[in-house]
Amino acid sequence: MSTATMKRPRSAAPGAAGGGRLTFAGVLRSEFIKFFSLPSTLILILSTLVVMVGIAALSVWGVGASLKAMGSDPEMAAQMGDLNELTASLPSSGLIFAQLVIGAMAVMVMSSEFATGSARSTFVATPTRQPVFWAKALMVAVVSALVALASLLAAFFVARPIAENYDLPLDFASEMSQRNLWFGVLYVVMVALIGLALGTLLRNSAGGIVVLAALFFMLPLAVDGLSMAVSWLADAARFLPDKAGTALMQVPGAAGALEPWALGLVVGAWIVLPLAAAAVLLQRRDI
Amino acid sequence: MLRNVEGMITAEALTKNYGTKRAVDGISFTVQPGKVTGFLGPNGAGKSTTMRMVVGLDRPSFGSVKVNGRGYAEHRAPLREVGALLEAKSVHRSRSARTHLRALAATHSIPATRVDEVIELTGLGAVASKKVGGFSLGMGQRLGIAVALLGDPQTLILDEPVNGLDPEGVLWVRNLARHQAAQGKTVFISSHLMSEMALTADHLIVIGRGRIIADAPIEHIIGGANVPTCKVKTDSAEQLMNGLAAHDVQLTRVDAQTIQVTGLDGRAIATRALELQILVHELTPVRQSLEEAYMALTQDEVEYHSHLGNELAATSTGKQGQA
Numbered sequence: 001m002s003t004a005t006m007k008r009p010r011s012a013a014p015g016a017a018g019g020g021r022l023t024f025a026g027v028l029r030s031e032f033i034k035f036f037s038l039p040s041t042l043i044l045i046l047s048t049l050v051v052m053v054g055i056a057a058l059s060v061w062g063v064g065a066s067l068k069a070m071g072s073d074p075e076m077a078a079q080m081g082d083l084n085e086l087t088a089s090l091p092s093s094g095l096i097f098a099q100l101v102i103g104a105m106a107v108m109v110m111s112s113e114f115a116t117g118s119a120r121s122t123f124v125a126t127p128t129r130q131p132v133f134w135a136k137a138l139m140v141a142v143v144s145a146l147v148a149l150a151s152l153l154a155a156f157f158v159a160r161p162i163a164e165n166y167d168l169p170l171d172f173a174s175e176m177s178q179r180n181l182w183f184g185v186l187y188v189v190m191v192a193l194i195g196l197a198l199g200t201l202l203r204n205s206a207g208g209i210v211v212l213a214a215l216f217f218m219l220p221l222a223v224d225g226l227s228m229a230v231s232w233l234a235d236a237a238r239f240l241p242d243k244a245g246t247a248l249m250q251v252p253g254a255a256g257a258l259e260p261w262a263l264g265l266v267v268g269a270w271i272v273l274p275l276a277a278a279a280v281l282l283q284r285r286d287i
Numbered sequence: 288m289l290r291n292v293e294g295m296i297t298a299e300a301l302t303k304n305y306g307t308k309r310a311v312d313g314i315s316f317t318v319q320p321g322k323v324t325g326f327l328g329p330n331g332a333g334k335s336t337t338m339r340m341v342v343g344l345d346r347p348s349f350g351s352v353k354v355n356g357r358g359y360a361e362h363r364a365p366l367r368e369v370g371a372l373l374e375a376k377s378v379h380r381s382r383s384a385r386t387h388l389r390a391l392a393a394t395h396s397i398p399a400t401r402v403d404e405v406i407e408l409t410g411l412g413a414v415a416s417k418k419v420g421g422f423s424l425g426m427g428q429r430l431g432i433a434v435a436l437l438g439d440p441q442t443l444i445l446d447e448p449v450n451g452l453d454p455e456g457v458l459w460v461r462n463l464a465r466h467q468a469a470q471g472k473t474v475f476i477s478s479h480l481m482s483e484m485a486l487t488a489d490h491l492i493v494i495g496r497g498r499i500i501a502d503a504p505i506e507h508i509i510g511g512a513n514v515p516t517c518k519v520k521t522d523s524a525e526q527l528m529n530g531l532a533a534h535d536v537q538l539t540r541v542d543a544q545t546i547q548v549t550g551l552d553g554r555a556i557a558t559r560a561l562e563l564q565i566l567v568h569e570l571t572p573v574r575q576s577l578e579e580a581y582m583a584l585t586q587d588e589v590e591y592h593s594h595l596g597n598e599l600a601a602t603s604t605g606k607q608g609q610a
Contacts, residue, residue: 021396116379127359287345
């Protein structure tokens with residue numbers, strides 16, 4: 001940059017900056033500007049869409065092909081009830097990967113502020129801090145809900161022609177499809193908000209993503225493995241966010257499952273408690 | 288002058304501990320509008336921590352600091368009260384300078400025209416759309432200053448603003464600071480460069496090891512006629528320091544036999560030494576440069592920590608020794 005372009009300080013008339021007070025709406029707008037100004041945002045949203053659609057198509061094709069290979073097995077007819085449920089869950093089978101992508105994005109919504117030092121600018125502009133956190137939470141909830149909804153819908157409508165090809169029942173209006181769609185969206189929002197809370201608590205992208213992956217991948221696996229030896233672990237496992245979230249997407253009333261209202265409470269707690277902890281610590285700690 | 292808190296930064300017993308380390312040790316000071324107040328001290332003296340506490344990034348462990356009569360976070364439009372440059376590149380690397388400014392402006396509904404103004408004002412026009420990750424330190428500083436000016440604030444807080452700037456940039460920051468002060472604004476600039484402060488500041492607050500060593504108009508610190516400074520050599524340095532200690536006298540232990548006395552002339556020191564029956568074997572009036580004054584002041588802080596211990600701390604300036 002040429003120093004010749006420098007201007008002498010201009011006489012600033014009172015109110016040269018115009019504008020007004022610090023407001024929540026302003027902070028929210030600021031967060032959206034920051035979020036969508038990063039190239040990684042678009043890349044992560046697009047990859048969620050691709051992963052969801054791709055895995056849905058693959059799994060419908062896989063299930064259809066293997067059923068076809070089994071041919072006219074008379075036992076299959078008796079299991080048609082289960083088949084309905086299975087088929088309805090196929091469009092959302094990409095969630096297991098998409099959750100990590102969106103979760104990681106949510107972690108970085110806060111952790112990148114600390115990693116890059118932009119937290120200093122952010123929290124000098126909003127020294128009350130809480131508006132920043134809740135604006136980010138609102139933005140993360142809305143964006144993850146919209147991305148999940150769009151990719152679940154896209155996955156459904158890509159999967160349906162393939163399912164029809166194999167005579168698999170895939171009805172958009174069925175209770176199971178609706179359940180998978182809306183509770184799938186809720187599930188993704190939960191993962192994203194836990195991600196934001198982890199990013200705020202740990203202030204570190206890698207750490208936050210690792211803990212999120214541990215909570216949703218490693219912990220359920222470990223608990224499943226150990227629960228064969230330790231019986232109460234199986235009961236406890238139902239309260240894991242991954243188990244409770246996916247249980248909502250299934251038909252209620254399965255053996256050993258929590259009641260729907262209890263599942264709702266568990267998911268609610270997994271959303272509210274990490275956010276509350278993160279909000280309190282953000283207020284207390286130095287930036 | 289004190290009836291109006293408009294434009295003032297007031298710290299009272301401001302203290303910050305990081306674990307067992309005390310970074311800022313109960314400092315009290317006032318920064319006045321209409322002049323440039325330099326905040327001078329070696330690296331690690333507590334300048335940045337103090338400035339971070341002013342804008343609420345760090346919470347004081349004890350004490351308080353107010354801007355225009357209240358805590359920074361209590362203002363309804365904080366960016367319009369205080370503009371702060373704390374560290375260069377407080378920006379996401381992948382964001383452009385303009386987007387960074389637009390995002391900050393959005394919080395206070397500051398119009399886009401003001402964003403363009405501060406970009407022009409800081410000479411960032413050519414690079415405003417480029418990613419900040421590729422900025423030099425100097426451009427990062429300019430962006431930080433643009434952020435500070437965004438809300439057209441009453442008070443400017445600049446932490447080491449000339450770091451990484453080329454000579455013309457240094458001159459530009461100096462002019463900016465002087466110009467803002469001339470308009471009645473409050474300008475609080477930290478630096479570890481005394482020469483820079485000598486050219487920019489009207490008033491100096493010197494800090495060392497988390498404590499204020501001096502808080503005076505710059506000409507007093509350099510050693511004007513009304514604040515005599517003498518170098519005194521004696522075998523009973525501690526005894527003499529005890530005897531000379533008073534409100535308006537500043538005592539600096541230079542080495543085991545040497546003290547520097549600011550606020551008393553040679554006759555007064557000699558008279559007191561005679562009363563105490565202390566042999567003084569050298570008594571030299573000193574006219575200091577700012578640099579010498581600064582070195583002497585900060586050296587004292589290092590000095591008594593290394594081998595003089597707490598009894599001196601209690602007697603010389605009334606400051607408590609730290610663990």
